[in-house]
Amino acid sequence: MTPGRPDVETRAADGPLATHAGPYFGAYGGRYVPEALVAALDELETTYHKALLDPGFGTELRRLHRTYTGRPSPLTEVPRFAAHVGDGVRVFLKREDLNHTGSHKINNVLGQALLVKRIGKTRLIAETGAGQHGVATATAAALLGLECTVYMGEVDTQRQALNVARMRLLGARVIPVTTGTRTLKDAINEALRDWVANVATTHYLLGTVTGPHPFPEMVRDFQSVIGEEARAQLADEIGRLPDAVAACVGGGSNAMGVFNAFLDTESVSLYGYEAGGTDLEPGHHSARFAGGVPGVLHGARSYLLQDEDGQTLPSHSVSAGLDYPSVGPEHAWLHDLGRVTYEPVSDDEAMRAFRLLCRTEGIIPAIESSHALAGALRLGRDRTAWAGGTDEPVLLVNLSGRGDKDVDTAARWFGLLDDDTRDAGTRDAETREERDR
């Protein structure tokens, strides 16, 4: 056992948090969907629960992760970055960016795709924001011989044009969505409309821990490999648990994935960082806990950015993957329980952390994941909250994705393009102004 840190303290009264089953997470979750989809959700739930009892399913998924995804993903200590966090703090990154397709999304996609083969459906549809989940889904479709259609908001197809090309190279059909705010939320609306019409042949491969039951529970389970590996890797490396774990939270699948192995270990503080955008005025951010109230969107009850009339408010973030007005219902529950602390990180703060990791460690992170890195820097300024009296506190950060897709955004943000004769400061200000309009 860990010196000085008991590896126990589970919540015996309510049963373990880590295996909590849907459809409800406290007052959140459920199935707020058209009746037409209920049969398919029931079929998915039954197939999933049967697969869990079938050792063959786990064996096949682990084999794919080992030989195709590249799991286990490395755990990297980042001392030069840690020096900016604070004296004596040790920071470890869980390198989901090194997975095949470049993010944690593949963990869930391969799990669901194997279920789809069992159900016997032939077509996958998916929504995507940054394009990471769309790329992962298109990849799994190619691997397993399934047809694939990806819905992506038109705004996102423009800011993530390379990922659109990537999905098309993999044989997927990418449909730019031009309704509503033309971002992730509207891509999900279109995917749901497609699903209602084609549910007999089509599986909706939802990419995060939102949506109707069984998605929040099932996607969390498929992602929980992140935290399980990290916990074992830390035990091997340093023989102890982390003092805190930090992750970014859009829908919240990478965060649930890394948190899950630590939920019932109360000595480990958990921090989720949502997109604070430019500021916390309505329409300028995606901070559901800081600026939302409970409501229903896309099949689940959770915290939601909405107006007085229950209309969904537009969200904003420099990272397309965090630009979503709701959040997974389990996060809402963990928020209310006080088990996880959620804070907004602004676009500026995230971009500063992005650049810092590039320069100190030679790792270009996704802008999404940079929100978690910014959170780590913030934790360094307030050590009493999570490190207690420990001299050498350990911080685990989930690096959920790589930043290749974000190079264009970052180059514009920092004014790094050769044909750009103006200085970076001017560009920064202009980019921010553009977004505020």
Place this chain on the structure above:
Amino acid sequence: MSVASTALTLDALSAAGRPALIGYLPVGFPTVAGSVDAARTLIDAGADMVELGVPYSDPVMDGPVIQRAAETALRRGATVRDSLAVVEQVAERGAPVLVMTYWNVVMRYGVDAYARDLAAAGGAGLITPDLIPDEAGEWMAASETHGLDRVFLVAPSSTPERLALTAKATRGFVYAASTMGVTGVRSTVGHQARQLVADTRAAGAERVCVGLGVSTGEHAAQVGAYADGVIVGSVLVRALLDAPDATTGLDRLAQVTAELADGVRRARS
């Protein structure tokens, strides 16, 4: 409030040997006052009941026509309170007025508060496209308290168990979706509709009305032969959307409605 109950209307029409024509229009399109005019026109041209849609930012069960009208209504500032005011003004005509709404709108307003205010406005009840009986505990209680109808949907994919569950939770009539899909104008009505109506009745539903894709007088006559009511939406909204001005829109709406009304009147002859 039970005077405007949908069951009474359906039963009276059934005794007279025909199904009901139920027309959908969005609140606030083309304007709030314009939607009152449109609903009154609908009734005057032969609709037996009105279904008023509350515009919502994320209407996942609606196709492009109704999406477009709802987006316009929201852009022009239509609110949930407007929906209650429009119900009140349309209900004065005597035909039952149902509200069709996505659930978050009601949750945000407060389920009991909305039920109370809808009943006070003379509304007959709610059609809830994204609320299944499994999640409807609060609405079941509020609708009982305030004497409102609960119209839940069934689909061709619904199992016999779910048809029975939905029939039991329903008050008024069950809304049978003719096809797997969203609202829209279609050239034919789903072939699964007739079987779904029969199965829903066998599962215990007293009254079953059919919607999704019903677009012509001929469709209305076909569907009306076996359903208690025929629900029409997109083709009516399209009449308003495509018109160059409000007056022409109302004329075209009356024309389309008259054709549909003729359809339900010859459905069982």
